[in-house]
Amino acid sequence: MTTRAEPGDDQSDPGLSTMMSERRQLLSLAYRLLGSLADAEDAVQETYTRWYAMSRAQQEAVESPGAWMTKVSSRICLNLLGSARTRRETYVGEWIPEPLPDSAEWMAGAAGGAGVDPADRITLDESVTMAFLVVFESMTPAERVAFVLHDVFRYPFAEVAEIVGRSPAACRQLASSARRRIAAARVEASPNAARQASVVRRFKAAWEAQDIETLLSLLDPDATAISDGGGRAIAHLLPTEGAEQIVHLYLKIARFAPPRTILERTVNGLLGLVVESEGRIETVFAFEVADDDRITHIWAVRNPDKLRPWQLS
Template identity: 85%
Template structure:
């Protein structure tokens, strides 16, 4: 977020370093790259700061010798993400319960909910497209670090394989194979998923109504018989520790939640670019729900994020 005092400091810094505006102009690109690779806005922000720190650790002559600062920063950020992904398995094993990528609201909702309505710097916004839907980010988690980096850099950010190879540390041909393997994983995971946003909005709206009225039959009818529900509390909020599978089990679980917390407010919101739901209590966001809806208009996956550390962009939590 940019305040008037921060803007003044930035202008003063740009006077001292005329190239600063060019470097800061890469922030959004780097943040978008980091979020897609890591599934965490907080981690992406750390990657951007580290990339900038390495840039300014060089001498002025070294920086001026770099023909494309943006490409240099992307290479550095990509390598930092690759290293973080390599250690992610150990971090996930230490995580309490299920780990779900950090959900993001629609940019307009993010702006309204952040810091009492203060504007968010455009450089801090994530572009919400197909590559940041919860379903995509979850599939990314199943990939090897090299697959993930190769796919995101080439297929999402359109970097040629020759440049991807410099980041991944493999040949261009090997990176081409990595991206191809990643595409196959995504195709398998998305088989039968509906690309129709209006259809998903309708299904989510009916799910909300059935949940609020505690209509068990309607809930079961909206869920695929083999649906899966995952909840991420991170040890900081109550959540079911293992995935819940099957329409009837999920429906009964959600009705139990409704009965024990009747005063919760359930709102329709955009979650990672697709229709989702948010639970508010006392004006605070407690849970964000993302959905995957199949072509037959049934819900196949529900991801519920309750860890407050992952709900910062949603305002007070």
């Protein structure tokens, strides 16, 4: 691997200097690979545990501690992805990646401890939008690791091969297959944040006003709405397909749900919505908006385990 500790770091303790300079990249990588902030934190923590389990002499023999940690962290994530597929086969309802709040909107309760800001540790770009993370879920673990390492973090295939345990040529094919999945899902490489914000704000206003015609005009006729309760919150077990069905569902929620407040919040780098009831965030909505300014996907995360970073202090 080519990543090295930052110049000027305290070289008397390579483990400490690596922790300071590499943690952000490791967490950014692990979150993209696992789709869960909590799991990403665990993977990075396991990486540091393995580093400190080595003797001082073994640490000093490592030419690039950052590169070593990237390799180890990626392998941990690769193993976790395999076991995650098995766990999700028994998951109640649809599984949606864990939504990530914006730094300015961060609230106490993150996996790393109260007051810790994940956006200060996770680099936000188009590869961390909900649309991208959902497509990542359709990839095999090897495809996901090869694509994220090479296309997002720009590691050469020779180094990716060391992690995945395949040849550079095979890793090139894995990344190519991942790109085809992204193209087939029509996920935008660089989503227009301003356009997304405008459409989401109009959707919020129409939803609160129970304006059927406006809601229908904002949704693609073939739009899909997916909710994730994980068996811990009320949620539809299957996706809701079609604009009319989605409008019917959301108007029913507006009419019969307990009193709540809908707030605009940044979700994985793009404007989304959160529903607050009695001082707690109960739902986080992420959206995908097409070029024609219509919503094609709505993801509603209701599983409280995935909303811990969003809760008010």
